[in-house]
Amino acid sequence: MRTTVDYGTGEVRTLNNGVVMPALGFGVFQTPPEVTTRAVETALETGYRLIDTAAAYGNERQVGDAIRNSGIARDEVFIETKVWISDYGFDETLHAFDKSARKLGVDSIDLFILHQALPGEFDKTVDAYRALERLVTDGRVRAVGVSNFMPGHLTDLLERTEIVPAVNQVEVHPYFAQPALQEANAERGILTQAWSPIGGITSYRGDSERSTFTDPLILGIAEQYGKSAAQVMLRWHLQQGRSAIPKSVRAERIAENFDVFDFELTAEQLAAVDRLDTGVRGGPEPEDITLETFGLVIPEA
Incomplete structure (x- = not known):
């Protein structure tokens, strides 16, 4: 199985396997x-080489179409x-793998993830992860991971499975940094990947004073470098070793979010951003995820 690929511009992360x-x-x-x-x-034209989607997003087919339209080789x-x-x-x-692969139009998937833990039906979670392990053995998936798993979920999973997740994709931004969870990931050799990495979820609260995009500290740092608040937050992630997956549909924002490899924050600035953590989660509480509340049918096509 190939492990190293030249992804062109930007930084990379080597997973635990x-x-x-990227x-x-x-x-x-x-x-x-x-x-x-x-x-x-647009993202691929800009230079992105990691695309994150999900069965629940309902847009895997369109992601696959875009990759084929780009003319970029599949393994890039x-x-x-x-x-x-x-x-x-x-x-x-x-x-579920067959459905996703068919919609994406690919034979293999680079990173296949369980989207949530099911705390009240954890046997189902374990069985699902064992299927991911089988897909690795069969060469259909290069790496497997989890999303929104808390330390207790990780401990329970690792006690009953063989492959340590390569990635745990979780809510991380300056207002909700989850340092204990990041430490739990690191102790197990799991890469923390940040969803809502620039705190877009904070702008949904109706409290503009608590949005990361308008935070005075972040804006002050951005002004020093001639960058945006989003670019400062992405540097914060990258310099602390995380992966980050910002989103946008605006071409100028897509390009801006990728233009973060030509400056570095100081240790003092990184620490100052760390201190913005409020401990307030924006997304669903992982312990509250149930099939009754969050279940939905994933279509075949």
Whole structure:
């Protein structure tokens, strides 16, 4: 199995199984299918080589279309997608892979992730992860991971499975940094990948004073470098060793978010951003995820 690929511009992260992944990726959460193809095409033209999607987003097919339209060789684009909880279980998750691969138009997926833990039905979570392990053995997936798993979920999973997740994709931004979870990931050799890395989720609260985009400290640092608040936050992630997957459908923002490799924050600035953590989660509480509340049917096509 290939592990090292030249992804061109940008930084990379070496996962715990030796697979190399771009550090900065492009996310398509809540991006409508009708605009996903063009947004991903723009991202690939800009230089992104990691694209993150999920079965639950409903836009895997459009991501695959964009990658084919780009003319970039398949092995030069790192594709990451996720299994939704409704498809947990060993056979069900193997079938979920088939659905995702068919929509993406690929034979293999670079990083295949469980989208959430099911705390109240953890046997289903374990069976789903064992299916991911089988996909690795069969050579259909290069690396496997989890998303929104808390330290207790990781401990329970590792006690009952063989492959340590390569990635745990979780909410991390300056207002919600989850340092204990990041430490738990690091202790296990799991890369922390940040969703909502520039705190877009904070702007949904209706409190403009608490949005990361308007935070005085972040704006002050941005002014020193002639950069935007988003660019400062992405540097914060990259310099602390995380992967980050910002999203946008605007060409200028897509380009701006990738233009973060020509400056560095000081140790003092990194620490100052760390101190902005409020401990307030923006997304769903991982312990509250149930099939009754969050289940949905993932279509075959």
